[in-house]
Amino acid sequence: MDLNATQAAIRAGYSEKTAGQQGFELLKKPEIEAALAEAQAERSKRTQIDADWVLMRLASEATADLADIIDENGSIRPITEWPIIWRQGLVAGIDVQEDLVEGVKTGETVKLKLSDRIRRIELIGKHVNVQAFRDQVHNTGAVTLNVTQEDAEL
Template sequence: MTPKQERFVDEYLIDLNATQAAIRAGYSERTAEDIGRQLLRKTPVALAISTARRERAERTRIDADWLLARLADETGADAAELYDAKGNIRPIREWPLIWRQGLVAGIETTTDAKGKVKVTKLRLVDRSRRLELIGRHVDVQAFKDRVEVNLSVDRAAELDAFLKA
């Protein structure tokens, strides 16, 4: 690989955007989209990206298993844990960790006369999106717009004959 291609690999790993990675690696903005697409198809570049991603997953211990477990935890988190017995929103420090780590998209607060901050309103993230991500990951095809099937020529002929019968 050329030094510019190596730089492209490093830049691509930042945001997985081939066009922006090509620009940051020093390719022309005018041709960056085409260059990025071409570079991703080059075997040495694709191999370098794959290797770097695998090494990063090992280093961070964030992989498909971790992601799926995290999504499952987030999907199963009970919003009732955010409220006390009287129906008031608990102070943030009393929330379960899973809620403090990203399931709340927005918070409105008030401050009383003593300067104490109280959470008055919550906006939660779209948890249905997490279910969709789980469905895509485990390949249950629950959220696919179309299903792709790879058949050998012999199997395709057998299927065609079966469907015509």
């Protein structure tokens, strides 16, 4: 499952010209929605990745301590000594420049580019619905009740 409605419509035999619209329309059908939900639930079970896993991972990444990859001299530890959370995506890039004097290495400069932790915090905020990143929250205080004819007759 590629989660692409247009490609699914093409595979189902719709023309490429109309596949985008057909895919959009097919996604509205209750039986299609149910089949997708079931397939996604099976995939989550199979991969053992669900909303809890994502939230726990984001929290671990957002709170990882930079001191875990720095030694007592202020140098960056070898990657093999880093906690796994740092090795799995918190560092977006490493640039190592050797300092040479007459062709002999006298030292090196290591620069780390850290991935965007603020983005992780935003994702956590959206997941737990704290409304921390909305520009404006509008609350009218209005309450809507749906009353059927049958209810009204009671």
